[in-house]
Amino acid sequence: MTMRTVASILWRRLDQEGHDGCLLAKTGDGWSLKGQAVFLQGGAPCGISYEIHCDAGWRTRAACVAGFLGGDALHYRIEKLGDGGWMLNGREQTQVADLVDLDLGFTPASNLLPIRRLDRRPGISTPAPAAYLAFPELRLERLDQTYRRLDDTRCAYAAPKFGYDEVLEISPSVLVADYPGLWRAVALN
Numbered sequence: 763m764t765m766r767t768v769a770s771i772l773w774r775r776l777d778q779e780g781h782d783g784c785l786l787a788k789t790g791d792g793w794s795l796k797g798q799a800v801f802l803q804g805g806a807p808c809g810i811s812y813e814i815h816c817d818a819g820w821r822t823r824a825a826c827v828a829g830f831l832g833g834d835a836l837h838y839r840i841e842k843l844g845d846g847g848w849m850l851n852g853r854e855q856t857q858v859a860d861l862v863d864l865d866l867g868f869t870p871a872s873n874l875l876p877i878r879r880l881d882r883r884p885g886i887s888t889p890a891p892a893a894y895l896a897f898p899e900l901r902l903e904r905l906d907q908t909y910r911r912l913d914d915t916r917c918a919y920a921a922p923k924f925g926y927d928e929v930l931e932i933s934p935s936v937l938v939a940d941y942p943g944l945w946r947a948v949a950l951n
Contacts, residue, residue, distance in 0.1 A: 764790050766787060768935055769933065769935035769951060770783070774945070776945060781800055782800075782870070784937070785797065791817065792823070793816040794815055795814040795874065795875075798810070803831055806831060809829045810836065812866055814875070822862070825840040840893075858904055863890055863893065865894045868895075870938045872892075873919070876909055885910065888908060890909055892904075905921060905923060906922060907920060907922075918930075
């Protein structure tokens with residue numbers, strides 16, 4: 763698969779020790795996000811590699827999450843089925859059937875997907891429920907969220923489940939540059 767790098771970013775976690783580095787690339791028939799997050803989770807060291815593959819319209823096709831949490835190894839394969847269903851490590855996930863986006867709960871990288879895919883006109887509020895990989899539980903669940911583009915560099919984001927309602931600063935490549943209270947870009951290319 764041919765890949766052309768579009769952007770790379772390094773985030774610093776704001777609510778605890780940690781960093782996340784991510785590469786956005788154009789593939790032959792879609793997009794790829796690859797990254798590594800390292801942080802403390804419940805006082806234990808955590809290192810996670812992730813890769814999300816999307817089609818040309820920014821719809822998730824598959825993802826892989828691997829690493830460790832404390833002394834436990836992690837490996838999760840997520841697949842989007844042609845009928846709209848999702849699989850997690852080979853098991854069907856009916857609670858997230860027909861959702862388009864995947865949101866990885868430990869990184870700001872996956873917010874790029876709905877922001878890129880949804881209406882770019884300012885002022886349009888768009889519901890974007892996602893198949894959310896809860897962390898550290900590592901299970902897929904429905905996450906109701908909305909995005910509203912304010913201008914080319916800001917997007918209002920709300921996830922009522924977490925009581926989160928903030929304005930995200932976004933880079934020209936539409937990676938989140940500032941995720942208030944949680945992540946902030948320290949380098950962007």
